[in-house]
Amino acid sequence: MSRVPLSLACWDYDRTRALADGTVVPTGVDLTYLCLPVEETFFRMLRHREFDVAEMSLASYVTHVAASDPPELVAVPAFPSRAFRHHGIYVRADSPVTDPAELAGGLVGVPEYQLTAAVWIRGILADRHGLPVESVGYRTGGMHRPGRTEKQPLALPPEIVVEQIPADRTLVEMLVDGEIDALYAPRTPQPARPGTVRRLFPDARAQEERYASETGIFPIMHTVVLRREVYRSHPWAARSVFEAFERAKRVTEDRMAEAAANPTMIPWVIDELDRARSILGRDYWPYGLAANRATLRVFLRYAHEQGLTGRRLDPADLFVAETHDSVVI
Template identity: 55%
Template sequence: MTIRLTLACERYDRTEALRDGRVRPAGVDLTYLPQQVEETFFRMARFREFDASEMSLSSYALGVARGDSPFVAIPVFPSRFFRHSGIYVRSGSSVTHPSELKGGVVGVAEWQLTANVWIRGILEDVYDLPADAVSYRTGGLLEPGRPEKLKVDLQGRFDVTPIEDTQTLSAMLAAGEIDAIYSPRAPEGFEPGGPIRRLFADSRAAEVDYFRETGIFPTMHVVAIRRDVYEENRWVARSLFNAFAEAKRLAEENFEETAALRVMLPWYLDEAAATRELMGDDFWSYGLEPNRHVLETFLRYHHQQGLSAQELKPEELFAPETLETTLV
């Protein structure tokens, strides 16, 4: 039996073989819909438009914690990102260390964004900036009028206020109306000589140090299957997991190709070697066990920041069919 499924996902090197058909999930006639993550998240969270999609880890965990998630995830992480580089201040700001933001005002597009959960947690754990030590303003980064995709109830634990529908966080930071922005996307004005700079002048060095101390390469997105699709054909979870793993394996083969460069970066082979020396061969791992510590840390942050009433366990996030390896 072959079933037809739609998958909405950004175009990544690690998923390209799924998009172009070199890898086909067993039993599935897959239609890969490449689109930007914001569009995918909004359409899947609000309208359930796709059979499966890339999804914000935080948004997915919200539904699991509430016990009413319309999705079931597999432990595939199409997006991972160190987030020290996602903290911005004015170019003329005297702030050079996160702890100096205590008592200030920080802009975030949405409280529940995965990147912002990671940033707040890292700043509290490592840099002496508790999440409740600043006030927050939510709204559009580049365009006005952005609402939270999902309703959150913080029960008054944090000072979070939406900005006006005519305002943007980028303009407010440039004008000095807020003190910083936490964001997965760069704000307007972040450019050479522009009014906005990163808080960490050498964010890469900070991120390398963070990995050496913690072993954490933050997970941003999972792959979620609509629950009705999963319940009708539970084998789909494992089939998709295996296909994503094979597509990633094919992408990793490019790191060994020396006859001709596969991407337009002259020293990417050296970069790949340096990354493996620091992070190991399987630095972009799928599956539960290689990511248990990363997920436990994220779920602790999620709970501490008022997004889940209880601290979830990593096993609660994923289809059980994807948690064990077949024994022979």
């Protein structure tokens, strides 16, 4: 019996490499793995629906679901990207700002308002550091190259002010020149003059570990989506793709714990693995709806409070029903 051919656009993660090299094959699927930068994957999938399956910004997907009836994309609860984000808040090296609350009344740059990293940063700063989302103005555009725009249109409430920066400017230039007061970004700024930008939190890792210990949250950045027409034609494929992502992750987990010959170039990888598990638990990168419901609830609250969704979604609204639970044998 022939397999269903599906294309998958996803970056080169250790936890997806078994899918890329064919070690793990989704049941019933002939998979073509397209290794692309995440921004390109998101743009091409949101604008043109080019792939059957794709890694997707959680915030962009949530915004898409809330604005569409029915949405053209559906998702499975696999999360190839997670990251803490206290280290992604930048100010000028000579800025007097040492506490996030001091940014109130200022201007903050974000590559896109709907960026998942920015949603987490804004929510965490509002919840834990006294900086309400609407207390700053937002400026959007490319970090190092001019011209970046939102991947999909937004309908934000009037109290949240977002403006596009001039077409010939970049956010990093504007930060260095003092035209914005801070930058929230998933990538590290590369200013023309080194040493002109610093992190707002000099102890970012300590802040992130404290946040993890106190909340139990390891922020989700990306999920995995399918075009609705693919799901409609092959409803079984959603579960097949989800289980393949789970199997690929387990391959990496087993490899990380190998002590006889270090598979990575991180000298103390076993110590780092133990440290992560001591803070976040043994399965600190879980897939599936049940294990991630609490984290997703916080994110969906942030998305609603920040004007990205007109209604507050429930985690179950995001994923096809076939992936909500597992068969017990």
